[in-house]
Amino acid sequence: MPATLPVGDPVPADGALPARVLAGLGGRASAPLGLYVHIPFCSVRCGYCDFNTYTAEDLGPGASRESYPETLIRELEFAADLLARSGAPERPLRTIFFGGGTPTLLPAESLARILERARSLLGVAPGAEVTTEANPDTVDEATAATLAEAGFTRVSLGMQSAVPKVLRTLDRTHDPANVTRAVDAVRSQGLQVSLDLIYGTPGETLEDWRTSLETAVAMDPDHVSAYSLIVEEGTAMAAKVRRGELPDVDPDDHADKYLLTDELLSAAGHQWYEVSNFSRDESTRSQHNLNYWRDSDWWGAGPGAHSHLGGLRWWNVKHPAAYAQRLHQGITPGHGRELLDDDAQALEHLMLRLRIAEGLDVAEHEALPGARRLDDGVLRALVHEGLAQEGPLNPDERSPRGRVVLTLQGRLLADAVTRRLSG
Ligand SMILES: C[S@@+](CC[C@H](N)C(=O)[O-])C[C@H]1O[C@@H](n2cnc3c(N)ncnc32)[C@H](O)[C@@H]1O
Ligand code: SF4
Known part of the structure; x- marks a missing residue:
């Protein structure tokens, strides 16, 4: 099922x-x-x-x-x-x-x-x-x-x-x-x-x-x-x-x-x-x-598909028959939705950016309305333990604490790293 x-x-x-x-x-x-x-x-x-x-x-x-x-x-x-x-x-x-x-x-x-x-x-x-x-x-x-x-x-x-x-x-x-x-x-x-x-x-x-x-x-x-x-x-x-x-x-x-x-x-x-x-x-x-x-926007079409637009997530009814019925009646196939608050958006930004090789831009993250300042002690500990490194900075980036990029060991523990940085 x-x-x-x-x-x-x-x-x-x-x-x-x-x-x-x-x-x-x-x-x-x-x-x-x-x-x-x-x-x-x-x-x-x-x-x-x-x-x-x-x-x-x-x-x-x-x-x-x-x-x-x-x-x-x-x-x-x-x-x-x-x-x-x-x-x-x-x-x-x-x-x-x-x-x-x-x-x-x-x-x-x-x-x-x-x-x-x-x-x-x-x-x-x-x-x-x-x-x-x-x-x-x-x-x-x-x-x-x-x-x-x-x-x-x-x-x-x-x-x-x-x-x-x-x-x-x-x-x-x-x-x-x-x-x-x-x-x-x-x-x-x-x-x-x-x-x-x-x-x-x-x-x-x-x-x-x-x-x-x-x-x-x-x-x-x-x-x-x-x-x-x-x-x-x-x-x-x-x-x-x-x-x-x-x-x-x-x-x-x-x-x-x-x-x-x-x-x-x-x-x-x-x-x-x-x-x-x-x-x-x-x-x-x-x-x-x-x-x-990168938390961008997408429309998800089809039964059970999820969409995301500017912090709003919605998902369609699951069964193809219910999906077809709604569209033939001219009404939304959307079954439920949630508007992410600032805290949830900041947590999601942290979690998703850590999964990708371009990493988490610390300054960009901390500028989000729901984000807290990342703990310097935790950042240092993650580097010391070989789970994270500072990623390459583009010359036009002025972020004082750079970009957190997972190492190979860090990729094995991506969820735990997210918990420590958000904790
Ligand atoms: C929708 S399926 C891909 C297309 C096609 N239906 C197929 O299976 O050949 C997307 C991919 O999700 C992965 N996948 C599905 N269920 C999974 C599971 N329980 N654990 C890990 N990967 C899974 C598979 O690698 C699969 O190719
Ligand atoms: S979506 Fe792909 S993995 Fe899932 S049941 Fe169909 S063929 Fe198998």
Whole structure:
């Protein structure tokens, strides 16, 4: 079962934004705006995954893969209308990310049509980054050609592992040989390639993980996301762990595998730019995800999708049938929302900036209305313990206490570092 949604305040039927957000919109005119498009379909559900996604049997009446693109376009129309009604300045989309689920279960022509409508309704900036996630079994050269023609620039493939027994534990049905074929197909059309990997699966040895990393590196991807396995509550995998059929994840094993990840990817010329994300160079970082970590604005379209605009977060109803029903009635698909107060915004800024390689600009942080002065003793202790270092300062930055950047050891303990600095 996909995870449940947070509780929040109700969203008004017309989606109207609170006065505080409306007042701030003008000041955010030059900040990046992204679009996340959720495609909630999978052919089978992987036992570890709690994303909001449905197989054909799960879906039931009221929603179908065939009708979904037009329903989603209704939300884009709703978004364009709401932003215009709110007097928002024009902010062409700088990044678009189709995620899921498995977006490539829809015909590439449908993804192209959604992108085309996003362009006509919301505007897309020149040089925008446009990504789709894909399952390696669902991408061939014709699909990649249609995507490239439509303006997609990247494809993120769910490789997860190169080791058959690990893929079986993850319930992955894709054929590992298809990853190379999919990478070749994507690259042949001039699109960037990103690979998603998961480490720490029960039963995976360090050598298994080395094999997965080496196999990924041999495909010469532009970008790699390496996630530690999270056993999510309510998943089939969590039930197996509870029943003792699978061992629980081991934090020491995860740490060893993270260190190996950094070692092998660095040796292959990839640098970390967020704790779980590595890229060949600055131009191949995921700008869309960087904007999440930089706390920028994005509209999340689709069932269960989350949006963020000027400190307001909202999330859509989860089920595709409820989502379609609301949009056909002309009302917001928003299910709940929360307006972050100054304290919450400052904490989030601290937490998110520490996760990225550009680090936390101390002066910028302390200038936020909800932030407190960071404790010099804690900053010194973090450097002394080898968890943080002062990052490079640009010549035009005048921050007296610089930038806090996590070291390799610090990345293993990013949450603990956040707690100490916010404590
Ligand atoms: C929406 S899925 C990707 C696209 C496609 N559905 C696929 O799986 O091939 C996004 C990524 O999240 C990661 N992921 C999903 N559940 C996870 C979990 N429980 N722990 C760690 N990573 C997870 C996987 O690496 C997956 O590729
Ligand atoms: S294919 Fe991707 S989104 Fe679908 S269940 Fe598996 S990991 Fe989750």
